[in-house]
Amino acid sequence: MNNDVIFQPASLLTREELLDHVKHPRNRGELPGADVVREEANPLCGDVVTIYAALRESNLVSRCSFLGSGCIISQAAASILTEYAGGKTFSDIQRMGREDMEALLGGKVSPSRVKCAMLPLVALKRGMESFGVQNAEHPPR
Amino acid sequence: MKRAQQIRQAVVRESSPDDVDAIRQQFPILSRTMRGQPLVYLDSASTTQKPRRVIDAETRFYETQNANIHRGVYELSEEATRAYVAAHEAVARFVNAASAEEIVFTRNATEAINLVAHSLADSRLLTPDSRLILTAMEHHSNIVPWQEVAQRVGAQLQWVELTADGNLDLENFARTLSAGKHRVFAGRPTPGVCLVAVTHVSNVLGAVNPIGDIVRMAHEVGALVLVDAAQSVARLPIDIRAWDADFVAFSGHKMYGPTGVGVLYAKRELLEMLPPYIRGGDMVKTVTRAGATWNDLPWKFEAGTPNIAGGVAFGEAVRFLQETGLPNVWKREQELVAYTLPKLLEIPGLRVVGPVPRPNTQTPKRAGVFSFTLDGIHSHDLASFLDEQGIAIRGGHHCAQPLLQSLGLAECARASVGVYTTAEDIDRLIGALKQARRILG
Numbered sequence: 001m002n003n004d005v006i007f008q009p010a011s012l013l014t015r016e017e018l019l020d021h022v023k024h025p026r027n028r029g030e031l032p033g034a035d036v037v038r039e040e041a042n043p044l045c046g047d048v049v050t051i052y053a054a055l056r057e058s059n060l061v062s063r064c065s066f067l068g069s070g071c072i073i074s075q076a077a078a079s080i081l082t083e084y085a086g087g088k089t090f091s092d093i094q095r096m097g098r099e100d101m102e103a104l105l106g107g108k109v110s111p112s113r114v115k116c117a118m119l120p121l122v123a124l125k126r127g128m129e130s131f132g133v134q135n136a137e138h139p140p141r
Numbered sequence: 142m143k144r145a146q147q148i149r150q151a152v153v154r155e156s157s158p159d160d161v162d163a164i165r166q167q168f169p170i171l172s173r174t175m176r177g178q179p180l181v182y183l184d185s186a187s188t189t190q191k192p193r194r195v196i197d198a199e200t201r202f203y204e205t206q207n208a209n210i211h212r213g214v215y216e217l218s219e220e221a222t223r224a225y226v227a228a229h230e231a232v233a234r235f236v237n238a239a240s241a242e243e244i245v246f247t248r249n250a251t252e253a254i255n256l257v258a259h260s261l262a263d264s265r266l267l268t269p270d271s272r273l274i275l276t277a278m279e280h281h282s283n284i285v286p287w288q289e290v291a292q293r294v295g296a297q298l299q300w301v302e303l304t305a306d307g308n309l310d311l312e313n314f315a316r317t318l319s320a321g322k323h324r325v326f327a328g329r330p331t332p333g334v335c336l337v338a339v340t341h342v343s344n345v346l347g348a349v350n351p352i353g354d355i356v357r358m359a360h361e362v363g364a365l366v367l368v369d370a371a372q373s374v375a376r377l378p379i380d381i382r383a384w385d386a387d388f389v390a391f392s393g394h395k396m397y398g399p400t401g402v403g404v405l406y407a408k409r410e411l412l413e414m415l416p417p418y419i420r421g422g423d424m425v426k427t428v429t430r431a432g433a434t435w436n437d438l439p440w441k442f443e444a445g446t447p448n449i450a451g452g453v454a455f456g457e458a459v460r461f462l463q464e465t466g467l468p469n470v471w472k473r474e475q476e477l478v479a480y481t482l483p484k485l486l487e488i489p490g491l492r493v494v495g496p497v498p499r500p501n502t503q504t505p506k507r508a509g510v511f512s513f514t515l516d517g518i519h520s521h522d523l524a525s526f527l528d529e530q531g532i533a534i535r536g537g538h539h540c541a542q543p544l545l546q547s548l549g550l551a552e553c554a555r556a557s558v559g560v561y562t563t564a565e566d567i568d569r570l571i572g573a574l575k576q577a578r579r580i581l582g
Contacts, residue, residue: 011529013522014580045521045537046551071519072581113525 012107018076025075027065027082034065038127042115047074051082051123058135059090059128066120073105073113078120080104090128096121161473164465165561167192175531181566183534185559186344186372186510189397191458198457199399202450210449211423211440225449228456229439235459236370236389237380238406242438245405245412246452250371251282253390253405254338256442257367258286260415261336262294269295270333274317274364276301276309276350277547278343281540283369283390287338301339303547307346307495309339314355318362329410335364342373345541345555346495347478347510349373352384360385365411371395375560376474376508378467381406393451397560398458402451405442412438419444470560474509477558477567481511484571490516490578494553509558512539515574516582520554526577532570 012018031052039050047070056062064082068075084104085093101117102109109117165171168190173180182190208218210225229241238244247253261267273287273296291298301314318337337359342349352368359366367388370379375396381389388411393402407415417424417435424444426434435441462470478498485491494512515523520536527534534556538545545551556570 011525013525013529019581045519047519072522110525113521116521 012105012109013072015106017106018072021076021079022072025066025079027063027079028067029065030067031063031065036124036127036131038123038130040119040123040126042070042074042119045071045074045116047071047116047119049074049078049120049123051078051120051127053085053124053127055128055131059132061085061088061093061128064124068120070119071113071116073109073116074119077101077105077117081120081124085124090132093121093124093128096125161561161563165563167194167461168561169193169196171561175533176529178531181530181532181569183532183556183558183562183566183570185562186395186555186557187535188394188400189375189559190561191399192397192461194461195398195454195458199450199454202453206453207450209446221449224453224456225447228452228459231456231459231463232404235379235463236374236406237382239382239409243406243409243412245407245439245442246447246455247390247403247405247442248401248448249394249403250369250390250392251286251403253388253403254283254367254369255286256405256418257388257390257407257415258290260418261334262290263416264414266330266332266334267294267296267336268333271296272299272335273297274299274301274314274335274337276314276339277303278309278346278348278544279338279340279541280344280369280371281542282371283338283340283367284543303346306497308348309350309355311351311354311358315358318358318364329414330363330365335359335362336367337364338367338369340369340372341379342370342376342508342510343495343541343544344372344510345512345539345544345553347508347512348496349377349506349508352386356385356387372508372510375462375470376467377471387411393455393458396455396458397461398455399448399451401448402455409438412442417441417444421445423447465560473560474558475506477509477562477564478507480564481509481556481558481567484567485511485513485574488515488571488574488578490582491574494548494550509562510555511557512553512555514550514553516578518577518581520552522581523554523574523577526581527570527573530569530573532573534570 031054033054034052035055036053041048049066049068052065053061054063064085066078066082068078098114101121105117170190206220206224208221210222212218229244233241233244247256273291275284275287277300299317301317302310304310339350339355341352356366365387368386370389370391374391387408389406391404394400421444424436424441426436482497485493492514496507498507524534524536534554536554537552539555
């Protein structure tokens with residue numbers, strides 16, 4: 001059998017934009033003076049993402065960055081989300097779900113990979129939530 | 142490359158492809174396509190596919206013999222009982238147990254190990270003086286039950302390390318055995334007994350442990366040995382009496398049988414002295430308001446209505462393996478190992494996890510379970526990429542997190558063969574891995 005059967009990459013995994021985010025991640029690194037620092041992990045696959053966010057008026061994301069390691073879906077999702085989150089409010093972020101992450105990634109995610117796609121969003125949501133709780137005098141609304 | 146071609150020719154010559162074709166034709170699932178291509182199933186270490194005769198045996202039982210066992214005095218129940226007992230007898234012959242009374246059907250290997258762990262603890266044979274010796278290459282199913290029991294009785298857990306090439310370090314094992322306290326027993330275990338829990342074939346490394354030697358060394362210091370044979374029992378011939386193992390656990394679904402049936406083998410005197418694990422119907426002789434007496438072996442350990450149809454179908458799977466012949470299965474697996482390893486190692490950036498036998502040496506052998514990392518590509522990405530081409534491999538930690546931690550890995554990919562695996566399957570794997578490296582790496 002020919003080892004190099006022509007294979008047309010049609011999957012989410014091999015979308016060029018996605019691979020570009022993995023090979024050239026945006027906003028990768030710690031964010032000095034971040035208000036939100038939140039790490040989330042998928043113990044099953046070993047994916048780890050730490051989201052950093054600087055907030056304005058306690059509920060508007062001004063800048064966002066990430067650090068992490070793991071599969072393509074989780075790391076690309078983190079890179080894309082940090083670009084998207086700038087200028088979004090607490091409620092914008094809280095409203096986001098699986099479909100929004102799939103829209104950002106540019107395709108459907110199979111059930112076994114949903115956790116990977118959601119990991120950075122979960123980190124950002126939970127990070128902003130606990131920031132809001134800690135700063136109850138300026139509730140993020 | 143030339144050598145790979147020679148081996149390929151040898152694979153084709155020595156076990157004629159007609160044999161493999163004849164085997165493949167017995168597995169209905171292999172005729173389906175996956176994502177528009179013929180399915181390449183390389184996850185038999187997780188669970189094997191099922192031949193038609195096993196699927197038919199389960200259906201036939203329900204269609205013609207279904208009744209509860211050990212209950213009715215009517216003919217149908219007698220027939221069902223005979224079929225279920227015959228499955229125990231087939232297993233006993235298959236692994237050369239002294240008698241079918243030493244073969245307990247469980248849900249799977251995990252439940253078999255839990256049975257031993259809990260019954261040993263309940264028997265008070267395990268005490269704070271006891272040591273439970275595990276190896277660094279155990280599956281979670283042969284770790285977690287012992288951690289719980291160790292905590293419960295206050296026994297000490299000890300670990301046997303690996304050699305640099307991914308085999309069990311037998312010198313380390315000998316030192317571990319002799320280092321601590323132990324109670325020597327004359328024929329019968331006594332409180333404070335030491336237990337060694339060891340896998341026969343690692344589900345990650347493919348390493349094959351010398352169980353006969355391990356049992357002999359353990360018995361010299363009066364320790365009991367439990368062997369996890371889940372990964373080996375359908376790959377190479379096993380002779381439990383030659384091993385002299387005290388406990389052996391395995392699962393039917395990794396033996397071309399149905400899910401939901403596993404086996405605990407234990408020496409008769411141990412099954413006699415251990416208390417039951419689960420209590421209820423069918424495991425008792427008599428019950429009064431004051432208490433109960435236990436049924437004969439092995440039924441003392443099979444409480445409640447078991448998976449009768451699954452057990453009968455499992456017996457058919459064992460007959461399938463016996464007819465195929467484990468020496469043939471192992472010989473063909475060795476040919477596939479010799480064919481696959483050089484091709485994997487040819488891929489730049491690919492690192493094989495586990496022993497890589499040097500060409501033209503006889504020992505140590507390794508099983509057709511190939512774990513590897515490729516150029517930092519996450520194994521789930523690799524598995525997804527291969528899945529796009531109809532190739533099923535596994536990614537992740539393979540239920541052996543302590544092993545992966547000791548190897549400095551969080552996850553790795555794993556391709557594993559079964560009786561139906563062909564050189565063409567391996568070719569498609571290798572081709573897809575090369576593409577994955579180009580596109581994802």
